[in-house]
Amino acid sequence: MKALTVSVLAVALLAGCGGGGSVAQPAGSIKVTMTEFKFDPSTITAPSGKVVFYLVNAGNNTSHDMIIRDSSGKKIAGSELISAGDSAVFTVDSIAAGSYTIVCDQPGHESSGMKGALTIS
Numbered sequence: 404m405k406a407l408t409v410s411v412l413a414v415a416l417l418a419g420c421g422g423g424g425s426v427a428q429p430a431g432s433i434k435v436t437m438t439e440f441k442f443d444p445s446t447i448t449a450p451s452g453k454v455v456f457y458l459v460n461a462g463n464n465t466s467h468d469m470i471i472r473d474s475s476g477k478k479i480a481g482s483e484l485i486s487a488g489d490s491a492v493f494t495v496d497s498i499a500a501g502s503y504t505i506v507c508d509q510p511g512h513e514s515s516g517m518k519g520a521l522t523i524s
């Protein structure tokens with residue numbers, strides 16, 4: 404019974420490492436820093452296919468996300484919500500060449516300037 408308790412605790416600790424927090428930047432990823440209220444860089448270019456973003460929330464006390472919309476305004480992909488001080492990897496498995504918009508869809512953020520352009524070539 405004691406051994407079981409120990410292994411359950413170990414699993415809980417491992418699981419705790421997976422949710423939120425900070426992660427290292429994967430090789431080949433595009434780093435985008437999010438603050439109130441902008442993306443840096445706000446103009447991003449990438450080749451078509453799989454695109455990996457490394458999102459860093461360097462803001463104060465405000466969670467942000469990154470939503471990709473196509474030229475018609477339709478959402479094609481979106482990251483998880485990232486707390487201030489945290490980072491996350493946002494992978495888009497397949498994206499076609501074209502012009503896209505990136506926005507943070509938290510209330511008021513896009514209208515405050517948290518948007519940018521994504522060009523896939």
Ligand SMILES: [Cu+2]
Pocket residue numbers: 440466467468507508509512517
């Ligand atoms: Cu935001």
